[in-house]
Amino acid sequence: MLVHAVDGLIASGVVDRIVIMAPIEMIDAARELLAARAHAASSIPVDVVAGGVERTDSVRAGLAAAPEATHVLVHDAARALTPPSLIARVVDALDAGHRAVVPGIPVADTIKAVDAAGDVTGTPDRSGLRAIQTPQGFDAALLREAYALDLPATDDAGLVEATGATVSVVPGDPLAFKITGPLDLKLANALVADATLPATTGAAVTG
């Protein structure tokens, strides 16, 4: 998954440097994997540093390892099959002047809010919801400001929202799905084995 994610970033043609945040006990294994991959000869530097307990700890470590960055993409290795075209779309939006950009796709299920007892407390209008993917792109100064708030968050855009800055959504892609459970892994393996797979599903719409 890490190798696929890195190769996708390189293939996008829009990143200058990649910093991997890995669990400390997997740093050597990650370096070996990356050195052995087909694109190891790419001129784009790929560094591996220690991540943290939570994803925000890992991103904080990544930001510290890239003090020179003016723009940052935060990507999940778990979204290993993210199409390069999606990565380029996020950077295009940053180039157009947006300071925080996330890919999103419409939700296919009806979403319910529930309370601690499991009783439904509301049904938000589905047309106004998006499932958010990565990479999430930021003006680096804005992301550093967001991290200075030291709040918990499940994604980086959530921290940026807390600063009051606007976060823009660009069309995501179903291929950028997060490989979380065994079914996701089966799907990812089938997609990787499928030589007829298009570079993008072309199904990217924000509605």
Ligand SMILES: Nc1ccn([C@@H]2O[C@H](COP(=O)(O)OP(=O)(O)OP(=O)(O)O)[C@@H](O)[C@H]2O)c(=O)n1
């Ligand atoms: N300490 C952590 C935890 C997660 N991640 C990032 O978050 C992604 C998703 O990892 P994880 O939280 O384990 O996601 P899931 O497999 O979806 O598991 P969970 O249900 O616990 O969220 C990883 O690819 C990695 O990029 C990270 O950098 N540092």
Ligand SMILES: C[C@](O)(CO)[C@H](O)COP(=O)(O)O
């Ligand atoms: C960043 C993210 O992929 C956006 O959907 C998601 O919030 C990551 O969650 P995780 O629990 O760290 O996998």
